[in-house]
Amino acid sequence: MSRTALLIGTALVGLLLSTAQAVARDVDVERFTAIVEEGKELWQVPGLAVALIEDGNVVFQRGFGMTADDGSAVDEHTLFSNASTTKAMVSAGVLMLVDEGKLTLDDPVIDYLPELHFHRDAQPQQVTVRDLLAHRTGLPSTDFWTFRQLMPLEEQVRKMRLVAPAAAPRTRLIYQNTMYELAGMIIQRLTGQRWDQFLRQRLWSPLGMDETYGTRGQIPEGKALVTPHDIVDGKVQAIPYDLPPNLEDAAGSAWSSVHDMSIWAQFLLNGGIASNGERILSEESIAAMFEPAQLVSADDYYPSAELTKPNWRSYALGWYQQDFQGRKIDYHTGTLDGLVAIIGLDRAEQRAVIVLQNMGGSELRHALLWEAMDKREVTARTDWLQGVFDIYAARDAKRAERWAGLEKSRLKRTRTSVDMDDYLGTYSNAVLGEVRLMRRGRDLILKTGMYEYDVSHWHLDTFLVNYVAWSSGTFADFGIDPHGKVATMEVFGQTFEKLAEQ
Known part of the structure; x- marks a missing residue:
């Protein structure tokens, strides 16, 4: 067990002993539906799909609103972008290879990608597979390569030696999408299959996740999928997709339905065992997936922590983590232009929530996550909808204030130095x-x-x-x-x- 995991485990035991026994509850479907619909209006979300799992069983799974401007209704089979919730699936793929003895999480990355050269200050011999999956290499974001330049991954590998670290390895979480692309390369190097092909064969198909795809371009014609939306000129409008349809990006290009994401969540709650009883991930690999690997500072965490007030925050292999009402919650978001997602797990209570939306900048996902995880009596609960909305509205107001300040300080009637x-x-x-x-x-x-x-x-x-x-x-x-x-x-x-x- 890592020192990070030991520290968090000790803290969590203390919380469990000191926290009053949580009140068991049944899901009030009518109340939860009303909350989703209220949140949909509050955040102006055109369409979303939501699922709740209690005691390992799906108790709520439905769509709300429209997929696009043509009026097509969202249901539990409508396809949404997974975005960065793809990462946990890629971690599962790597862990399958660990189960087969093809690698260990603490192997140096260059053992499998010898052409990869990290910056000399990044201690390249020490960067491990686990470091990639836990965002703890110390390297700054290189999202510009993929999301602005559409740079081939092979070229990114060649340029990696030029990226100076922002921190020493294993000292700070710095979210690094390219590291997950490298994890996808390792899967391909060891199996001869692209990461998404491997997951299709070894994870998605065995679980019955037949509505999950590695890219938008793989979705068969006729399948219902959402169009991204955002606020443009003061009103909600459809916007272009963020990623090209056939970009296979292990950091976040998968698409799925809330139906399939519920299957994925149940599989994780069941400790790596499929509904037919087949074990797909070993107990050891499930434990490794959720073992805290890197403590996370408040500055590198979600603003909703202002309401949840965690005593600790960490990142595992594709999962953010924190304590909440004396329990450990594992969750992750996904964000692309006009498309957002969240999946949250309370593995001890066998509870999960999935929210998929086709509206950018909408943090309804966080409000529904914590509403689903809140075990207090209804009268004692936080107003998660309004609370989360107010946090992000305040951030938007600060951003607007900053731009107003820039406009005020802008020099008027100046000319450029050259033509x-x-x-x-x-x-x-x-x-x-x-x-x-x-x-x-x-x-x-x-x-x-x-x-x-x-x-x-x-x-x-x-x-x-x-x-x-x-x-x-x-x-x-x-x-x-x-x-x-x-x-x-x-x-x-x-x-x-x-x-x-x-």
Whole structure:
């Protein structure tokens, strides 16, 4: 057992001994339905699917609202993006290989991916498979590679040596999607199958999860799936999908229904045994999946902790964890543009909740998670809907206040140092790759490998960069060299050098 797990286990025992006996309860389906419907209106969610499991049995499973603007109704078989709730399934795939003796969690990653070279300061010989799955490599996010550049994974592997660590290994949780992509590579290296093909054969099909797919592009024609939505120009509108349909990303490209996610949750609550009695994951691997691997600071955790007030927070292999009313809760969210998800488990009480939504920025998922996990009498419970809504509304207000402050400090009627066309061209960063600033008609466009950003002059040599109407903007600051030429662009937290035109 790791030191992190031992510390948390000791704390949890103390909580269990000091916490009053929780009140057992039956699910009030009518009340819970009313809460979901109220939350749907509060967060303006077009459609969602929700499931509850009590004592290992599904007691609530249904859809609410519409899949898209055509009025198609959501039901328990409608397909939603799993997003990052995919990660626990990938962890399960790795653990199956552990059960077969093909690797151990504490093996160095480079034993299986010898072409991978971490930055010299990242202690490359020490980075293990467990570190990948627990977000504790110390490496900063490299989401730009996948979600902005659409950079092939092989190229990401080559560039990994350039990524300087933000912390020493195993000292801090830094959420790192690329590490799960590497875990997917390890599965393929050891089995000859892509991670999703392996999960289809070894996990999804044996469990009867026939409505689960590795990518949106794998969904057969005619299957009902949701369209992403967000607030655009003050009203809820459909928006484009975040990921290309055939991008196989072990960090979060799977799609599933609430029906199938209920099967997955029951399998986990049952300790790795399928409904037909077949053991798919060993007891040891189930224990390893949920053993706390890294303590998580309050700054790296969900804002809903303001209400749940955990005494400790940790991350296991694809699961966030905390104490709640004297019990250990394992859960994970998934987020893409216009699509969000959550799955939560109380393994001791054999309880689970799954929420899948087609509305970005909606934290109804957190409210329903904690409503489902709250074992107090109804009259003693927190108003989770309003409480979570208020937390995120306050964050939105602070964000709006920040932008108002930027607008107030913006220098008026300034000009650029050089002609507008002199900023145009290709800019390169050794880690992030190339981006191009170009004109389209009278508009300025910053093009990455996957997206095009609208660019407008802010003041002096600073420009506002906006991806889409529903996302926050960022700034690009241009550097002028002593010869009066544009030399650099600082954007996305990195410096890009302007390349000479061929």
